[in-house]
Amino acid sequence: MNAKVIPFEETIRxxxxxxxxKPLEILxxxxGKLCNQACLHCHVEAGPKRTEIMEKRTVDRLLDLLSLSxxxxxxxxxxxxxxxIPSFRYLVTECRRLGKEVIDRCNLTVLFEKGQETTAQFLRDERVRIVASLPCYSxxxxxxxxxxxxxxxxxxxLNLLNELGYGKEGTGLGLDLVYNPLGAFxxxxxxxxxxEFKEELKNLFGIExxxxxxxxxxxxxxxxxxxERSGKLQEYMELLVSSxxxxxALGVMCxxxxxxxxxxxxxxxxFNQMLEIPIFWKKRTIWEVESLEELTRAPIAVADHCYGCTAGDGSSCSGALI
Ligand code: SF4
Ligand code: SF4
Incomplete structure (x- = not known):
């Protein structure tokens, strides 16, 4: 990263x-990187032409490890x-059989892709929680x-998911939305x-x-x-650091x-995965560890992008931290 800021490690020290x-609670x-969209801010750089997807043998190994955790x-x-991915339904069903809560980070439009006609019903039947991206109501x-x-x-x-009971009181079918800023703020x-979102989406489209x-x-x-292209990197990093x-920092999701x-x-x-920042542990793959708990007490590998998790109210895959 070409911005000059106090290293994150130094700040937390x-x-x-x-x-x-701490003890693991979320896996x-x-x-994989295959996606029907190619969004401007995608940190995975996902898209329709990406071919990296999880194979069934990898899913099976994960299910074995999860059954021990x-x-x-x-x-x-x-x-x-x-x-x-071809093993999606198998992975979901088996995780649910193991008694895990399953979250599907769904981009919504995928529900209308060819071959996905019954995906929404499948998610409902397996009582999967849906976390969907919607950066604005405009x-x-x-x-x-x-x-x-x-x-x-x-x-x-979202209308379809509401019809299936998602986001409706008393159904237990969770539908959460994700907002991210449209620029460097x-x-x-x-x-x-x-x-504001609840009011606008309800009034404009009847969505809950x-x-x-x-x-x-x-x-x-x-x-x-x-x-970098817009010359705003230094300014954005300074905003994250000063915030x-x-x-x-005491509650980051990792x-x-x-x-x-x-x-x-x-x-x-x-994020570390996308930057290929390895964990501080001698075994670095699911094929090497005997149990995922081996990683409890391992130090977290931090770098300057971590300021994104600790700025303002904090940020994680479950939103603000405080
Ligand atoms: S829908 Fe999600 S994964 Fe797909 S390109 Fe957009 S941000 Fe990336
Ligand atoms: S970006 Fe850094 S602080 Fe945030 S979750 Fe990852 S390792 Fe933790």
Whole structure:
């Protein structure tokens, strides 16, 4: 990264913070880079032409490890578009059979892809929690960031999910939305924005959902290149550094989460995975470890992009940290 800032490691040391993994509770599986979209800020650089996807033997190894890890209560599936890999339904069904909560990070438009006609019903039947990206309730902003026509399809998908009971009180079918800023600034207050989204989506389209997660744009991959191109990288990094929040740093998601790539490599989080920053552990793949708990107490590998998790109210795959 070509920005001059105080190294993240130095900042947390100055505050006496040591990032060491606590007992694992969440396994985040990035099943691959194949996606029906190619969004401007995608940190995975996913797209329709990517061929890296998780094979069944890797899924099977993960299921074996999960069966030995009763404390991991949640399996968080991300990509790419997780629904597009051939083993998606098998992975979901088996995780549910093991008693895990399953999250599908769904881009919504995938539900209208060829071959995905019954995916929404499948997710409902398996009681999978859906976490869906919707950076704005206005068409122009969404289409600008995520591609032409994405907004309209996303609204149709949310209507469909509501019809199936998602996001409706009393059904237990969780539907959460993810907001990320449309430029080089921090997300606004999560509670306030959730109220605004709920009001607007209900009034404009009759849509209901449970929670809104605000997520900070990480200065990596496509967004990093965008910052470099527009000459805003130094300014954005200074914003993240000056907004460093000790409380957020004490609660970063990598403390109880482990991330696995499509080919079975282990990482501290999905961002480190995309940057290929290896874990501080002698065994670095699901084929080498005997149990995922081996990684408890391992130090987290940090770098300057971690400022994205600790700025302002903090940021994680479940939104603000404080
Ligand atoms: S839908 Fe998600 S995974 Fe696909 S390109 Fe967009 S941000 Fe990346
Ligand atoms: S970027 Fe990853 S490793 Fe760094 S603080 Fe955030 S979750 Fe932890």
């Amino acid at each position: 100055k505050h006496g913070i040591e990032l060491t993994r 985040q599986i990035n099943v 009763p404390d991991i209560h949640t399996v968080d599936l991300t990509g790419g578009a997780p629904e597009l 068409k122009d902003n969404v289409d600008k960031q995520r591609g032409n026509g994405v907004f309209g399809k996303s609204i149709r998908a 921090l997300p606004p207050d999560q509670v306030e924005l959730e109220r 959902f449970n929670r809104l997660y605000t997520i900070t744009n990480m200065p990596i991959k496509r967004f990093l290149r965008d910052l 460093f929040n000790v409380q957020a 403390l109880n989460l482990l991330s696995v790539s499509w080919d079975g490599q282990l990482y501290d989080c999905d």
